[in-house]
Amino acid sequence: MKIIAFGASTSFNSINKSLAAYTAGLVDGADVEVLDLNDFNVPLFSEDTEKEVGRPEGAQAYFAKLESADAFVISLAEHNGTYTAAYKNLFDWASRINQQMFAHKPVVYLSASPGPGGAQSVLAQATGSAAFFHADVKASVSIPSFYDVFDMQSGKPTDDAIKVQLAAAAATLSA
Template identity: 60%
Template sequence: MKVIAFAASSSSTSINKQLVTYAGSLVKGADLEVLDLNDYELPLFSQDKENEIGQPEMAKAFLAKLNSAEAIVISFAEHNGSYTAAYKNLFDWCSRIQQKVYQDKKLVLLSTSPGPGGAKNVLAAASGSAPFFGAEVKATVSIPSFYENFDVENQRISNRELNDKVMTAISALSS
């Protein structure tokens, strides 16, 4: 199974990238590709900018990556209760090219933050809207207090209960 995974963050030290890389590695026998949003940097979306430049190649390339997968795993960072600007901008460009951005793929949606909220607000927004954009959301999991529940040195979830939730979510991609 070809799996695309990415953090909805442009941070070079993204805890969501650490989480999604670990979660993606749990898909047994998968051909896993972890994307970096920084490779798809685009000008700020507006209709005026779209009229000026058309459909950016980077947005088309991102959509092609999603199309190449059978399943997608995303971990959302939360900025002020919502999506990061980098993710939202890329998503907006992509949705103008193809409304079903997720192309009827199976998705597992994750989120984490350093605090106890675990980025649950953005996870709820993402899971609520994803089906309108061609996603079959198989599972969602929020990991609160990242540094207390993730072993950064060994790059794995250290909290057994949370790890079991992520493993169960990932196993849903095979169904």
Template identity: 55%
Template sequence: MKLLAFAATNNSQSINKQLVQYASSLVDAEVEILDLNDFEMPIYSQDREQQGGIPEQAQTFYKKIGDADAVVISFAEHNGSYTAAYKNLFDWTSRINMKVYQDKPVVLMASSPGPGGAQSVLGAATGSAGFFAMDVKGSFSLPSFFDNFDVEKGQITNDELADELATVMAQLG
């Protein structure tokens, strides 16, 4: 299985990147972890699209999803919603095909330093998944990241949460 995974943020020190790396290690797969910094583009607008077409970064992102057997995303939450970096990449890519995720099996996750576990953005992502051809196999929220994740070992320390994530990841096959 080819697994495509990424944190939906451009923060190089993202806790969601750490979570997606850990989650990906729970699956027997060939894993490619994307860095959204590699997909930076001008802010989407119809004017820009009409003037220059769809940037190569969006086309590459769409192709990577198409080439994968499954996708894992961990969402950072900015003011209760998607990060600007993810939203812009998603907006450009949706101009190629509204079915951005091409009916791939997907696990959606989110984490935050606080007790909410970025559940607002996770709810938005799961709630709209069907419109963008995500076959959501499960979702997972890791609250209070620094209380439940060992950064040095790169793993969840709370056994109940670790078991929950393992169960969700097993849904990918």
């Protein structure tokens, strides 16, 4: 099984990228590829830009990664209660290539924030709209107060309850 994992953020020290990588790594025998959204350069989406430039190379490369996967672990960063601008823009470009971008493949959605909200607003948006993009959401987990329950140095949770939640979410991908 090939799992594509990423944090929906362009932060170089993304807590969501760390969370996605850790969780995807819990799937026994999986080939995990962790994406960095910084590797997929695209202009700001508009129909006018699409007419002018067609489908940017970054969007095509991102979509090719999605096509290559058997499953996904996506951890969502939240900016002002919604998707990060970079992720939303890349997502919009990919949906123009094929709105059914997840092709009924299993998805685990995660979200994390340093504060008490755990990026639950963006997690609700992603799970609520998943069917439009043919994502088969198997689990969703929000991690509030991230730095209190996850060690960025080791790339692992320090809280046993969080470990159990993430293991259960990862297990849904191989079920």
